[in-house]
Amino acid sequence: MRTLRRALRPLAIVAIVFVTASAVPAQLGPPPMELFEPNALRVFVCGSASPLGNAPDRAQTCLAVIAGERMFLVDVGAGAARNVARARLPMQNLEGVIITHYHSDHIADLPGVNLNSWVAGRAEPMQVIGPQGIEQVVGGFNQAYALDRSYRTAHHGLALLPPEAGGMTARSIEVGTIYEEGGLTITAFEVDHPPIEPAFGYRFDYLGRSVVISGDSNATDAIAQAAKGADLLFHDAMLLPVLEQLESMLTAAGNERLLKIVQDVQDYHAPTTDVVELAKAAGVKQVAFYHLVPAPANEMMVNQFTAGLDGNVVVTADGMLFELPQGSEAIEQRQLFD
Ligand SMILES: [Zn+2]
Ligand SMILES: [Zn+2]
Numbered sequence: 001m002r003t004l005r006r007a008l009r010p011l012a013i014v015a016i017v018f019v020t021a022s023a024v025p026a027q028l029g030p031p032p033m034e035l036f037e038p039n040a041l042r043v044f045v046c047g048s049a050s051p052l053g054n055a056p057d058r059a060q061t062c063l064a065v066i067a068g069e070r071m072f073l074v075d076v077g078a079g080a081a082r083n084v085a086r087a088r089l090p091m092q093n094l095e096g097v098i099i100t101h102y103h104s105d106h107i108a109d110l111p112g113v114n115l116n117s118w119v120a121g122r123a124e125p126m127q128v129i130g131p132q133g134i135e136q137v138v139g140g141f142n143q144a145y146a147l148d149r150s151y152r153t154a155h156h157g158l159a160l161l162p163p164e165a166g167g168m169t170a171r172s173i174e175v176g177t178i179y180e181e182g183g184l185t186i187t188a189f190e191v192d193h194p195p196i197e198p199a200f201g202y203r204f205d206y207l208g209r210s211v212v213i214s215g216d217s218n219a220t221d222a223i224a225q226a227a228k229g230a231d232l233l234f235h236d237a238m239l240l241p242v243l244e245q246l247e248s249m250l251t252a253a254g255n256e257r258l259l260k261i262v263q264d265v266q267d268y269h270a271p272t273t274d275v276v277e278l279a280k281a282a283g284v285k286q287v288a289f290y291h292l293v294p295a296p297a298n299e300m301m302v303n304q305f306t307a308g309l310d311g312n313v314v315v316t317a318d319g320m321l322f323e324l325p326q327g328s329e330a331i332e333q334r335q336l337f338d
Contacts, residue, residue, distance in 0.1 A: 031090040032336065035321070038068035038183075041209040043232070044336060045290065045320040046073070046083040050236070051105045052265060053294030058318050059083050060105040061291045063213060063234060067184040067206040073097045073113060074202060074213050077105040081112030083318050087336045091117035096171075098178075098186070099130035100215025101199035102137050110137075110168065111145050115152075118166050125164075129171045129178065131188075131198045138170035175200070183207060189226040191217035193268045201226060209324040212284070216291060219274035224282040231324050232331055233279055234316070237289035238269040239296075239305055246294070269293050276311045286331050290316045 035042055047062030049055050060077020064084065071093050073084070084091065094117045100106055114126045128138050149166040175198075179186035185205045193199040193216045201214045203226050212227040214235040227233050243262060250259040270278075272289065279287045289305055292315070296302045305315045319337040324330070 029088060031088045033090070035066050035089075036069050036071075036093065039207075040323045040325040041204065041206040041211060041231075042066040042324070043211055043234070043322045044087060044089065045288075045316045045318055045322075046087070047075070047077050047080045048290045048292055048316045048318055048320075049077070049079075049105075049295035050269075050291050050293040052262070053292070053297065055292075055295035055297045058292075058295050060108065062109070063290070064089060065204050065211065065213075067204065068182055069093065070095045070182055070184055072186070075100055075106040075215070076109040076113050078108040080109040081116055084113065085116060087319065091120035092122050094122065094126065096127035096129050098202060099128065099134065099137070100191070100201065100213070101131065101193060101196045102133055103196070103216065106215070107137055110141050111148075114141075114145075114166075114168050115148075118149075118161060123165055125167045125169045127171055128168050129173055131174075131200050132172055134170040134172050138168045142167045173200075178202075187226070190222060191215055192220045192222070193217050196268075203227070203230065207326040209326065211322075211324070214270070216269060218268060219270040219278040224278045227279070227282040227284050229283050231285050231329075232288060232322060233275075233282070233284045233286070234288045234290050235275045235278070236269050236291035236293065237272050237275055237305060237315075238266065238293040239301075240266070240271045240273075242294060242301070242304065265293065272305055272309060272313075276309050276313060279311060285329070286312045286314065288314045288316050288322065292316075 044064040046064055047059035049058035049060050059079025061075040062077055062080035063074045065072050072095055076097055117126055153161045153163050173188055175188050175190055177185060178188050183206055187203040188200045191199050191201045191214060199215060201223060203212045210230040212230045212233045214223055216236050243266060246262055275287060302315050306313050319335045321334055321336050323332040
């Protein structure tokens with residue numbers, strides 16, 4: 001056995017070198033600064049999954065909205081920080097993180113995003129914006145990661161990682177305009193995700209183009225109102241036929257705990273058909289399903305999300321970039337990574 005291990009060792013080293021050589025340059029390459037040109041509103045999908053389902057290629061909810069030199073992350077679920085790094089988005093440009101509500105799949109990567117933007121050279125604490133409750137979430141993370149930050153400053157030095165820039169600050173908001181600068185307006189509106197109150201969605205307007213993000217919600221008139229005439233609506237999307245199949249399987253297996261959860265989940269997300277109705281009522285040009293319930297593990301299941309739907313609907317994947325150029329009706333789409 002030992003002889004075999006010794007014989008395989010050079011192969012293992014070659015494999016490590018190969019993996020390193022092929023993986024590192026992609027992460028170290030120049031950031032895609034063309035995304036910051038003030039000629040379009042852009043949205044990068046840094047996480048498209050809900051917690052339900054088994055999709056290892058998908059991080060939990062995260063969208064990066066880029067409007068000229070301004071970049072915001074909307075929700076940062078588990079895996080979001082890694083996807084932002086894979087896309088080489090310059091984290092020192094991060095203006096803030098905006099949270100829709102405080103379920104774990106929307107906040108889990110706050111520490112990762114905070115660390116990455118501090119390391120990238122952020123000069124001030126990271127601003128985290130959200131509805132009532134934000135102080136508790138940010139305060140808790142700041143406390144839990146205080147030791148981590150102190151180790152990093154002690155190790156890498158005050159000049160590189162100044163402690164005064166290392167933490168996060170909380171900004172509690174109400175519905176209405178929450179940001180207006182550099183031609184970008186961000187508006188918060190209430191969504192329906194009981195028992196969470198309030199839970200918010202957000203609308204971004206820039207250069208005459210508009211993107212609306214629902215967060216987690218049933219499809220409601222309030223969202224249709226907020227999305228009126230918008231170019232692109234990111235809405236959470238639930239595939240009911242698959243959940244019904246899952247219910248039958250769990251009933252047959254006698255797994256009552258998971259059955260209860262799968263049934264409860266259906267109270268507070270929007271079935272795909274409802275989202276399409278909402279988009280029609282609002283006159284939205286294109287719908288992008290995200291926060292997919294359940295997160296699809298393969299292409300066949302991705303296609304099920306739009307099967308039989310009548311409308312301009314896209315199912316998002318991690319790495320997708322949407323570009324809405326100024327003075328145009330176009331919504332362009334490409335992958336920043338596969
Ligand atoms: Zn939620
Ligand atoms: Zn969620």
